[in-house]
Amino acid sequence: MRRLYLQVYGMVVAILVVFTLLIGLAWSVIGPSHDEGRRLFQGVAAVLARALPAPDAPPADAQAALELLARDLDADITLRDANGRPIAHVGELLPAPDPSELERGTMHRQRKTSFALRLPDGRTIAAFRPHEHAGWVVGVSALAAAIALGAYPITRRITRRLERLRAQVEALGAGDLAARVEVRGADEIADLARSFNRAAERIEKLVAAQRATLASASHELRSPLARIRVAIELLGGDEGAELRARVARDIAELDDLIGELLLASRLEALVPGQALERREPIDLLGLAAEEASHGGGAVAGEAVTLVGDRALLRRLVRNLLENARRHAGGAEVELEVAKLGPGRARIRVSDRGPGVPESERERIFEPFHRRAGAAETRDGGFGLGLALVRQIARHHGGEARCRPREGGGTVFEADLGGVT
Numbered sequence: 001m002r003r004l005y006l007q008v009y010g011m012v013v014a015i016l017v018v019f020t021l022l023i024g025l026a027w028s029v030i031g032p033s034h035d036e037g038r039r040l041f042q043g044v045a046a047v048l049a050r051a052l053p054a055p056d057a058p059p060a061d062a063q064a065a066l067e068l069l070a071r072d073l074d075a076d077i078t079l080r081d082a083n084g085r086p087i088a089h090v091g092e093l094l095p096a097p098d099p100s101e102l103e104r105g106t107m108h109r110q111r112k113t114s115f116a117l118r119l120p121d122g123r124t125i126a127a128f129r130p131h132e133h134a135g136w137v138v139g140v141s142a143l144a145a146a147i148a149l150g151a152y153p154i155t156r157r158i159t160r161r162l163e164r165l166r167a168q169v170e171a172l173g174a175g176d177l178a179a180r181v182e183v184r185g186a187d188e189i190a191d192l193a194r195s196f197n198r199a200a201e202r203i204e205k206l207v208a209a210q211r212a213t214l215a216s217a218s219h220e221l222r223s224p225l226a227r228i229r230v231a232i233e234l235l236g237g238d239e240g241a242e243l244r245a246r247v248a249r250d251i252a253e254l255d256d257l258i259g260e261l262l263l264a265s266r267l268e269a270l271v272p273g274q275a276l277e278r279r280e281p282i283d284l285l286g287l288a289a290e291e292a293s294h295g296g297g298a299v300a301g302e303a304v305t306l307v308g309d310r311a312l313l314r315r316l317v318r319n320l321l322e323n324a325r326r327h328a329g330g331a332e333v334e335l336e337v338a339k340l341g342p343g344r345a346r347i348r349v350s351d352r353g354p355g356v357p358e359s360e361r362e363r364i365f366e367p368f369h370r371r372a373g374a375a376e377t378r379d380g381g382f383g384l385g386l387a388l389v390r391q392i393a394r395h396h397g398g399e400a401r402c403r404p405r406e407g408g409g410t411v412f413e414a415d416l417g418g419v420t
Helices: 004-030 034-051 059-073 099-104 134-173 188-233 240-269 284-295 310-327 385-395
Strands: 076-080 086-090 106-109 112-118 124-128 280-283 298-301 305-308 334-341 344-351 399-404 410-417
Touching: 004 134, 034 059, 034 112, 059 076, 059 086, 099 112, 134 188, 188 240, 240 385, 280 284, 280 310, 284 298, 284 310, 284 334, 284 344, 305 310, 310 334, 310 344, 310 385, 310 410, 385 399, 385 410
Parallel strands: 298 334
Antiparallel strands: 076 086, 076 124, 106 112, 112 124, 280 305, 334 344, 344 410, 399 410
């Protein structure tokens, strides 16, 4: 997989390789080896010795020859005798070179690099070109420009992908929930784009679910309110007592619905796995037995202690039992608590009802989803019970699912974490 840091590292290595090759090429042209350089310096020194007057010639002759040489080389030149005393010079008087400088052919004084040689007769000559570094400056500048131009397409490609990602983030922030980033490559930027797309898709689904929940809640609230309104208008008749009882049931139904809506909203605001508001050790089997005793049901299993929110777990068990009783057709509902392994437990509620079609086994956990015909009955529920079961299970580090029961019926399972 091509990672971003490998691309950047490869780019740097490539630049260094190119730079090294160019330096090597330049050195192969202008920088001979030590032995070759020594032979070259000796040859140049011999040529200069023949071009200059003999050591015992008058200083005027040496000065004249030096002026011709300086004009041809366009340099400052200083000629010294074997003892280092100046014989003649053109331009700036250059310092006397020491033996090590004569060995390598150059000397560095006062931030200047001069050419220095020992002639066969013992004299020394040093030459300095005031503009000798200009060529190097131009060469290095050209090399830097070439490296910059070579690196630009790579860096621009990386930053352009980041700019596209930023544009889509801004679009999502502006309210375009359909904003997505085109995924290219297989590096960190591509991973970031995929993460953004997953987050944007999750946000879009959450907002859509919220809107659907609000719309469904508005619809569900109208039915009991309408019945209350009609009942109030008829309270003055002979059936006032019966109507008041019906009003009381409708108000209780409305109160239950509002309670479930508030709980669903509170759970939806929490991130799954986030610490719950209240956590305490709970005897899961004992809690299940308490809830089953209110409406009947066989309870079995093993004692399990779980750290969690007692009120939420009680609501989970109650919703599972009520859902099973509603569809069991009068048959007994069975509840079992089992320990799955380290830190895990399962609540299993089984009934002998008509069962849930495979296509509905996930949809029944959606808020306000009810199977055909359930919405027209007073005991069909609101469609929030199982949605709450899944939310509570997830906030306890688990999951809720529905599967068919062998021999007919349905089994609802809620896996939970936090078992001690």
